[in-house]
Amino acid sequence: MRKIIHIDMDCFFAAVEMREDPSLRTVPLAIGGAADRRGVIATCNYVARRFGVRSAMATAHALRLCPGLRVLPGRMALYKQVSRQLQDIFARYSHLVEPLSLDEAYLDVSASPLCGGSATRIAEAIRRDIAQELHLTASAGVAPNKFLAKIASEQNKPDGLFVISPAEASAFAAQLPLVKIPGIGQKSAERLAAVGLYQGKDVLAWPKSRLLQQFGRTGQMLWQRAQGVDDRPVEIDRVRKSVGVEHTYPSDLMEEAAAQACLTELLQELHGRLQRHCCPERICRQGVKLKFADFQQTTVERSVQGWEPALFVRLLEEAWLRGAGRGVRLVGVSVGLPEGQAERQLDLPF
Template sequence: MADPAPRKIIHVDMDAFYASVEQRDAPALRGRPVAVGGARARGVVAAASYEARTFGVRSAMPSVTALRRCPDLVFVPPRFDVYRAISQQIRSIFADYTDLIEPLSLDEAYLDVTVDRHALGSARAIAQAIRARIAEETGLTASAGVSYNKFIAKLASDQNKPDGLCVIPPAAGAAFVAALPVKRFHGVGPVTARRMEALGILTGADLRAQPLAVLEAHFRSHAAYLHAAARGEDHRPVRADRPTKSVGAERTFETNLSAPDELHDALTRVADAAWTRIERHGARGRTVTLKLRHADFRTVTRAHSQATPVGERSRFLELGEALLGGLLPVPNGVRLLGLTLSGIVGEETPAQPTLL
């Protein structure tokens, strides 16, 4: 039997979404470095404008670090109700072109446009039409990646940002992936990237040269994904209205932590990163789960559920602190901490913990 025709997948990613909304609604902020978040001593950047990014300001960065890098940075408090409303407006545009929409967060989604509903002739033309309507109806810009699978479409959407379009046809997929730094691969965080660098794996081509057995020895359950990704392979379908199960973040430390104050400070940073994702997904849940991995790789989890959804970062962190306190002391040290919100109510966006 002949191989089925390749799918046509678009990954749409709004450009600096939160910050762009603030600049759109406040003309005085246009052209200035803007961070959405809190400027308090223990605040965190939820999003940064492109003007701020030129100074190295990034989301999930502590506010004090961001201000040190960019003294003229303007902090704006987040307006998640506004971001959610605009996200719904954008999603209604998507729905005019396909029913197969898999939101990843308020500002990005996968679309399967294998069926050309409006007979526009190509996935490229569909992506161009969607981007034009977003600009016209919201005053915001979006970048899009078009390819034959989700993995490459997501990489492509970041290729020509902001306000860009990148199309990777099936014949070019493997070469496109081979030329990219592995640190750009979805799911490869800074810690994993450093481990790869130590093994001489810097690009997709380097990764492809590694036998699966070698990847399994160093990256365990992540190995099969890395092996396929290096070859431009991804068979996951676009799943419409996939329910959220959990949203969170975890951090692997360069050196093991054992002092209680160090662990509590580290948990605060993990909670900030997790809460940024929780707000980005518009998620609310009833269960907070702490994940702790000891120096000997023994992993324990503790969870607390409450009757009402956790609605504030302070409560999220408070529950995490209580769970951590029940596991102290840890004389041999801790190599990883994670904090996750689950039991999600009233949302449909898919989310998984970020590997920091």
């Protein structure tokens, strides 16, 4: 077993803006794109969330829910600067840090002698340093693995701490709604509910063989998570698995020819990004994503052995047919990269 801490900053982009301008603390605030340019909310403060505003929501819809919403375009350079300060704080407590984004990370403190070897006290110290030095708040989860630590960090948000001990892991996971498991989205949860699977304990009531037969690799993952099991180590050097580009258009694309024209520009940008990460001839998967006017989306992917521009055209054609006449608000293209060999850590006593 390990001692894992998951740190998740509270409404990070919005919190930084409120720190820079304290007058924003009491008003509903969001960071995102403009409504007249089909913008989307990146994050929002807790005042805005009381109106139902959420990340990934269209800005126009957010403004209908909260007419007084203050929407800022965001300052990525500033957020990255603060994120580097955050990483410096993490490094004081462990050299095993896996950043997930600018504002969250896993820390493996299994072998740390700090704070008497207590992962809980280390998490408290990290949150204290963040508050004192960055004038921001963070929530933390402490658990014997990454899966449970991430769930735990959400339990007492904002500015909270939640601990799941090894002795509590299986009971906690058994009561956990399956929709809270990372990798199980709303649609997947609905499909699981259709066969009577709602919580971890429902999964454990099924024979493992039936789960594998009906859900494949997802069934294997569910069987482990329902028991509170997650063997993944904290990875210091995360291997990039994909590169993608997408764009939301000011007005819906109603003709496939218009989408194909947009595809040409996206592929030029994607090829440029790809060259910064690996040789295009090394890619192993290509995909096209469309988001329709009703916000439903579809993705079509194929395995490849190198860059095939013509394949993107065929993938777009297939995705377009799934729209059944609906306008398209977003087009995206992506490629998968060969997986590297991850070095696993040794398990250490909790």
